[in-house]
Amino acid sequence: MPIVSLTTRLTLLFALVSIAVFASLGFLIKHSIEEHFVAQDFAELDDKIRTTANLVKNLKTGENPPSIHEVMENTVVDHDSIIIKIDSSSGGQLFASGPIAFPFNKTQLLNKPGQIQRTAWNEGDIRYRGAAMAIAGGDGRPRLILSAAIETTRHRVFMQQFAKELSGLMVAATLFSALLGWLVARQGLAPLRLMRAKAKSVTATRLDQRLPVETIPAELATLAQELNRMFDRLEESFSRLTHFSSDIAHELRTPISNLMTQTQVSLSRARSTQEYQEILASNVEELEKLSRMISDMLFLAKAEHGLELPSREHFALELEIVKLFDFYEALADERQVRMQMQGSGELIGDRLMIDRAISNLLSNAIRYTPEDGLIDLHIEQGIDALTLTICNEGKTIPEQDLTYLFDRFYRCDQARGHNETEGTGLGLSITRAIVNAHGGHISVKSANNRTCFTLSFPH
Template sequence: MRRRYSLTTRLTVLFSLSSAVVLLGLAGLILSAMDSHFADEDYALLRDNLRVIEKSLAAGASPQALHAGHAGDPYAHHAGVLIHLREPDGRTRYATPDFDFTAALAARPVHEEGEDRLAWQQAGKRYRGLRAAVPAGDAAQPIGVILAMDTDIHEHFLRAFRRSLVLYVALAVLASGLFGWWAARRGLSPLRAMASRAKAVTGDKLDQRMPVEAVPVEMAALAADLNAMLARLQDDFRRLSEFSSDLAHELRTPLTNLMTQTQVALSQPRDAARYRDVLASNVEELQRLSRMVSDMLYLAKMEHGLDLPHKESISIGTEVLALFEFYEALAEDKGIALRLVGDARIDGDRLMLRRALSNLLSNALRYTPERGSVTVTVTRQAGEVEVAVENDGPGIAPDLLPSLFDRFFRGDKSRARPESETVGLGLSITRAIVAAHGGSISVRSAPGTTRFAMQFPPPAREPAAS
């Protein structure tokens, strides 16, 4: 299994490697510059000596005097400089005693800055030199001159300096690593604080929030997103808790009725007609339970973002008129006028859309007073299709509007069983259906009128005109 390293360790290693690369590059640059500087000094010294030799040869120093080693030898005072003079015919005119010029004569010169420079190694030492042709007073052709010097003193200094530099780089990299570790731990301390707070988050303790103001700017967005996530989780847990409580309450009433009626019926012998009455009452309760379970399953499917089972182009006006026919008898009993204004098409599932419209119309008819009206308005606005269901009535209290689409919500806090036998899931199902179609739903209420508005995206393609 691949070993995982902490972010602090990774940052420390990267910081140390970066420091090592920079310092090693700087050390290489310094060593190269020093070597180049020593080379310039060596060649400058060799050029000075070359000018002295040019003057000596121009003065006509004889080869006999040179070979005899007279005290007046003009080349004897050039300490540390190796000199080799060669006649035009190849004979050696002068050579520094006790030095083998074979390697120097075989070295290939490099022409640089107007002169021929030599560089070679011999007997474990490094040499630099100049090769030139110098005119002599007693010769018709120039004399070949090689001036050289060993760089041992420079090499000794460079070796000592290189050792010191390596030691400094090693210590600097170590110090950089320690500083990087300290900086990484200090810089990542907000992450550790966020992690400690995240560990404290449980299902019973969702009020923890990340310290947005105390973290660096780069982490502020992450902290804000985590806070938003925790807020959503807290809200979802609250709703889940409320849903569990509501569900238990809604199931308790019909189950209690079933158990009570059955126990009473079994407490003593009764005639067949009485048993039929008890069974009929039990069937009503079971039907209510069945509707509740069916609605809950349907709502769960919608809220899990399932694809629309049968997507097609739908005429809103046609569906509304079909529902008007269905609710016509109920509307006539209360003297309620049903009106449709406008028409538009959307892409969606016909049965799901009809159920959403039916939920809104049934609620509107339930709360509309006698001789009132229910109006469905379909409009095509910029970028969306709006379907609004508006009815006359007492209106909804403003403090109830935010919870209107919650599961099992009823305005009556006593939770008395309504005559309509609804369980408070209709508007939740409607919102889920609208969301599955990519739309949204809103409500606006005032004394005398209530308006539910559904917004849907326009169809992908407009139907061809017939």
């Protein structure tokens, strides 16, 4: 089933609301006019009843007195739209201007003389409204019942014509309202079309496009801000991917080039067994570096998609650091670097991954600490988190490099040198991924020839 556009939905809703409003308004107008006709007819009938009552009461007896029939003939002969009837309480008919059977109850009228009763009835297809009242006959005459009726055909014809014209007007007004609703909806949704155009303009080469939040209505401003944040994340991710592809190509090119060069040189002429063994040993070192780099990149790729801990166990962090001190003792002695640890604390996590994270920081600290320098590890068991700080003496890392220090393959010349002992450039990235997988946070500060990495693990 095709999805109806938002503009069409709003137009239809606007048309439905217009139909409901116009229909209600038309019903009220029609009802008001009908009530006006009813009140007008009964007011005219009441007037005729009272006029007739006054005429009858003023009749006097004497020689050759005028009869009620003569008086009424001369008085209401020109009122052909109203039918008047005068009956005696004894049952005789004194006057009738038309052959209509009035449906009034004579007994009720005689019991309430002077009080007008109203009613409406049909005779065939003709609708009548009538009024009746009982009065004294005057000069000793018996009581009389005065009745008057009016035909409502002219009102019905008028209302039918009015209803037809009103219906046509309502249809035209509804269509016009729907058109206005479409224009209003289209104009009101213009910011959405602008957002669509901006989003459509975002491509791999134009990730810097952003939605103009300041020109978008408040109702859509939040959506625009979230879309801009999404574009920021896309641009950042794409930029990181681009840099990563470039860095990995650069990092892989060097060992592969070395392997090719050494292999080509070795094949250029016949060599002794010892020379082949030396070349193969050199190639093994390069291959080990490639293997280590690929393993690290696979680890980081898993970390980006939500790294899961292989296991969780409760262990004392200071005992793991003592094991790492024993492992790096020979390298530290060779570089004449001292290592010390203070504090203790317990941690819940994957022991091997924590060892790897601390090992990366510790090996870097040994590498960049000058002779007779000190590497200081401090463990602090807080109420909410366990904090491990690893500080080493050495050249201060510039402020502009600290921001990118945990990026893949990033190196700053002041802190790291390009030499044969240098790693793959992924150690700090892996360390941050491990800390994040444990729900922790890692930060770095460098000042006054002292660099400190702080790892914080929540309980």
